[in-house]
Amino acid sequence: MNILNLAFLLLLAVGLSRVLARVVRLPLPILQILLGSLLALPPFGLEVRLDPEVFMLLFIPPLLFYDGWKIPKREFTEHGTEMLAMSLLLVLLVVVLAGYFIHWLLPDIPLAASFALAAILSPTDALAVIAIAQGRLPRHMAHQLEGEAMLNDATGLVSFKFALAAAITGSFSLASVSAEFLLVAFGGVLIGGGLSWLVGKAKQWMTARQLYDPATYVMTILLLPFAAFYLAEHAGMSGILSAVAAGMVQSRVNMLPVKTSTRILNRSLWEMLDYSFNGLVFLLLGLQFPRIVEGALNGSQAAGHGLPGLVFHALAITLLLLAVRFAFVYAYHWSAGYRRRRHGQAAPDAPLPVLSALSAVAGVRGAITLAGVLSVPLTIGDTPFPGRELMVFLAAAVIVLSLLAGALGVPYVLRFLPQGAAEDHEEELRNARRRATEAAVAWLEARTQATPDNETAVPRGQEVAARVLESYRLDLAALVGRDEPARQARRSQLLEATIRLDAIAIRRKALYRLRKHGEIDDQTLQTLIRELDYEEAALG
Incomplete structure (x- = not known):
């Protein structure tokens, strides 16, 4: 052969x-x-x-x-x-x-x-x-x-x-x-x-x-x-x-x-x-x-x-x-x-x-x-x-x-x-997700309160940001509690996708900070970075 x-x-x-x-x-x-x-x-x-x-x-x-x-x-x-x-x-x-x-x-x-x-x-x-x-x-x-x-x-x-x-x-x-x-x-x-x-x-x-x-x-x-x-x-x-x-x-x-x-x-x-x-x-x-x-x-x-x-x-x-x-x-x-x-x-x-x-x-x-x-x-x-x-x-x-x-x-x-x-690896993943999502929520709240001048001409820009903020709040509620994760946020509009990409970047940086300070290990970091990578890839 x-x-x-x-x-x-x-x-x-x-x-x-x-x-x-x-x-x-x-x-x-x-x-x-x-x-x-x-x-x-x-x-x-x-x-x-x-x-x-x-x-x-x-x-x-x-x-x-x-x-x-x-x-x-x-x-x-x-x-x-x-x-x-x-x-x-x-x-x-x-x-x-x-x-x-x-x-x-x-x-x-x-x-x-x-x-x-x-x-x-x-x-x-x-x-x-x-x-x-x-x-x-x-x-x-x-x-x-x-x-x-x-x-x-x-x-x-x-x-x-x-x-x-x-x-x-x-x-x-x-x-x-x-x-x-x-x-x-x-x-x-x-x-x-x-x-x-x-x-x-x-x-x-x-x-x-x-x-x-x-x-x-x-x-x-x-x-x-x-x-x-x-x-x-x-x-x-x-x-x-x-x-x-x-x-x-x-x-x-x-x-x-x-x-x-x-x-x-x-x-x-x-x-x-x-x-x-x-x-x-x-x-x-x-x-x-x-x-x-x-x-x-x-x-x-x-x-x-x-x-x-x-x-x-x-x-x-x-x-x-x-x-x-x-x-x-x-x-x-x-x-x-x-x-x-x-x-x-x-x-x-x-x-x-x-x-x-x-x-x-x-x-x-x-x-x-x-x-x-x-x-x-x-x-x-x-x-x-x-x-x-x-x-x-x-x-x-x-x-x-x-x-x-x-x-x-x-x-x-x-x-x-x-x-x-047996240690609970899921608990560490859950806490890391919560910390990363809290960082994204804080960034979105600050962004909503002070919209850049170049976005004032965009119709419904504040509404889109508020909708993304509400979606992250739902995700945070699901992570803090024991319910099923919140529904997938809509990604149909370009502005929404842009805001989501920025929020993903904020979450990723928060995860890197957690790893740098030794609050999570490499395995947790790799798991969550993988999730963010696929989420970002889904947004195109």
Whole structure:
């Protein structure tokens, strides 16, 4: 099958999986893996052989870029210690414990390669578990998972890169690796963040000179993660952290109050790409699965491993990952609660075992793990990479088992959480909408009392402004109370549309002020800016 037909078929399968997920009560990633496995079997017999380097370059930069784009910055600041502990200390713990455990289970996999496999198993997939939870996760935990996923994608992949280099070269020095890790990490962040900042400055320069074109800018942003990744790798720095830093900086540039059409186009494109790329990764996992199983069996025949034995090993690794995560989260929150109690502060209401169990089953592995393990080179020089097929099989099996653990465990553990443990995100949205609408009402009242001279000749100008004011008052009454939102205001006249556009600008500025003062987080800001963008687009 030629590459064009293959691309069309895979994208069609991604769309079909979304429809099937509404009928078949299975998590979307598991459904996509099953669909890919079905396409790989007769009578379809679809076979896709992936170049590891191409696969890494194609999927990793945009996925990490969008991770950095979406991470809630306020939660990252407030709970940064917890996120850093989960993404640095926990990753290091997983690499060491799981690395030795894998080598003990399967001596066919060299110790350095075992560490590489453990490193690539450390990143979690927040999107998969949030989809499984269907909005029932406590808000703090959802944000913590998003922040942790973004950071441990980077730290896990960087650790994987070093362990893989040790497996290839056969040499390893902790001191030199630690120093090099800090150098390449800082260099990657600097390159990615700097490049993204320059793109933002170029956007401002072009806008000021009437040279700005939304489509061209969005195409530039589409290429930005690949450019950040490539430039950092070419300079010997971390392309992974470079892509993440570019996304974090660009998320700020994207929310600046210029060119609503650009934000809408940019947002839509990246949501589509994230949806497509994540779906394609799980489909490709399913397509590879029969060949992965066959290769693992062939590679393990000499050691006497059969398929049941390999599945048992994957299950043992998954249980170890769950246990390590549970113990780490429990120890972290226990020590944090102990410190709070010593300072006379209140401890969390939710019981530690429940929170730790929820975090453990929520540590689902996904797209980054698969993309990373498939990037393991096929050969070292002229000899096959030792244990590669086993590594790929174990990583694929752990992904599936962790998805099953999340699908079964998250809904079960959530039943034991107290009702008050879940924060009310809707209340923050409601308060932010109210504050923004109050700012628009104040501006409209001042405008009505002092109409500019150039509008006195416009018939019924005061009446139009009063009508818009009344509409906003109705909206405010709906937001303050618990009734259904007020009816949509009429936008038939040009003057009314102009006043509404000005009022939207006032509301948007009020939201930026709320975010600047830390009264709302990035997630709330992005949600409400999206609403205002679409409202403005509807006015033309």
